[in-house]
Each structure stands twice: as C-alpha cells, then as structure tokens.
Amino acid sequence: MGEHRIDLPDVDGLIIGILGGTGDQGKGLARRFSLAGHTVLIGSRNAERAEAAARGVAAPGTRTRGAENAAVAAEADIVIVAVPWDGHRALLESLRDELSGKIVVDCVNPLGFDKRGAYALPVEEGSAAQQAAAVLTGSRVVAAFHHVSAVLLLDPEVDRIDLDVLVLGDDREATDIVRALAGRIPGFRGVYGGRLRNAHQVEALTANLISINRRYKAHAGIRITDV
Numbered sequence: 001m002g003e004h005r006i007d008l009p010d011v012d013g014l015i016i017g018i019l020g021g022t023g024d025q026g027k028g029l030a031r032r033f034s035l036a037g038h039t040v041l042i043g044s045r046n047a048e049r050a051e052a053a054a055r056g057v058a059a060p061g062t063r064t065r066g067a068e069n070a071a072v073a074a075e076a077d078i079v080i081v082a083v084p085w086d087g088h089r090a091l092l093e094s095l096r097d098e099l100s101g102k103i104v105v106d107c108v109n110p111l112g113f114d115k116r117g118a119y120a121l122p123v124e125e126g127s128a129a130q131q132a133a134a135v136l137t138g139s140r141v142v143a144a145f146h147h148v149s150a151v152l153l154l155d156p157e158v159d160r161i162d163l164d165v166l167v168l169g170d171d172r173e174a175t176d177i178v179r180a181l182a183g184r185i186p187g188f189r190g191v192y193g194g195r196l197r198n199a200h201q202v203e204a205l206t207a208n209l210i211s212i213n214r215r216y217k218a219h220a221g222i223r224i225t226d227v
Helices: 024-035 047-057 069-074 085-094 128-135 149-152 172-183 196-216
Strands: 016-019 040-044 064-066 080-081 101-106 111-113 117-120 140-143 161-171 188-194
Touching: 016 024, 016 069, 024 040, 024 047, 040 047, 040 069, 047 172, 064 069, 069 085, 080 085, 080 117, 080 128, 080 172, 085 128, 101 128, 101 172, 111 196, 117 196, 128 140, 140 172, 140 196, 161 172, 161 196, 172 188, 188 196
Parallel strands: 016 040, 016 080, 040 064, 080 101, 101 140, 161 188
Antiparallel strands: 111 117, 140 161
16 A cells, blocks of 8 residues: 555646546546645637636636637646547647647547447557557647546545546556655545556446446446555
8 A cells, every 4th residue: 555655756736637527537637636735737629618617616716717629738747638639630640739749648449339338449559558559659648537536536525536547558657656646636646557458448347337337327437456
C-alpha cells in the first residue's frame, strides 16, 4: 500500500486541460480537479460551449475556464483526452504541435452499442491509447481514468468515490505523475497497470462495467487487491 503513497511526484499546481471537456466524463473530471484546487481548462470545438461548461462545474474560488481545444492544449501542463471515439484521431492529428512534449492522458473507450448492450470495438493500433501514441509521436501518452462514473463525478452529494484508476504507459515518470494526479480526487488511487500495449483490455473492460451497472442499477468501479 505504501508504494502508492510514497515517492510520487508533487502535482499540486499543475494546469489540467480536458479536450472534449463538455461531455459528462470531461465535465465530471473537471469538477473534481477543480475541487482539488487545480486550474482546469475545458476544451471544445466551440469556445462558448466550453465556457458554459466551465461555469457549470467550477468550484467556488477556483480557476476553471473554457476555450477552444487548441488553446487548451497549448496552455495546459497536462492534457486529458475525453472526446467521443469517432472524433479521436482527427482531433489529435489537429493538435500535434500544441501537444508536443506534454503528457497526454487518454481515457477514451472505443465501444459500440446494440440491443445486446455495449461491446469493444476493434482498433487498428490496438487501443485508443496506442492510436494516440501513434499520432502524437512527440507526446508522452498515458492511458487512465477509463472506469470512472460520470454520474458520480458530477453528483454534488458525493464527496468521495472509492476507485482504483489503472494507469498505463511506457514512461515511468509520466505514469507516476498521472498516478499522483488521480490521488488528488478523494477516494481515488492511481495503480500502475502495465505498458501502453496493454491498454486494449482496460478500455474494453468498460463494456463489462456498463453491463454490471445496468444489471445492478449501480455505478461500479474497480479495486485492485493486495497492493
């Protein structure tokens, strides 16, 4: 247990950008990081929509604002990608320069839905995170925050969310920073989950959690035992 709490970097003061931050997942993460005291930048193709989303989730006295995706990508210290899967590649291709040299956290789940429920979609590169790494060759891509309930993130009555965030990547410093960032949200714990090549099964597991939630009318997450 101690390895998760000791020797992680200090991430206090990092400016967090969220691309696709006007969706529920993006707004939920923005709200929680705002409550943790971070400056949060919500990105969208439409600046006015981004500004409206920022006003809706900003914690009192905190610095949360909205802007176009390119401006957010350029200003933020660390960027979370929370766009719909069908717009994933095109957005990242358009922001290569702005994201160069930065840690980019991909939490996109390539899922399809039919009358039988959710299912994982095939991705040529292996996963959304690997696609991001293939596009953003100058960035440090990390996969994380896939299994977080947007409903719980946005609920003002929920102060703590008990959840392990699996963090995957090929850059140890980058994964440690993201693990530390996850720990800024009460109840969250960042757990190293392997190299980026193992992101497929983490993204696909979201389909199983959706099935669990529908069957049990819950907002299920995961916990890793014995670490």
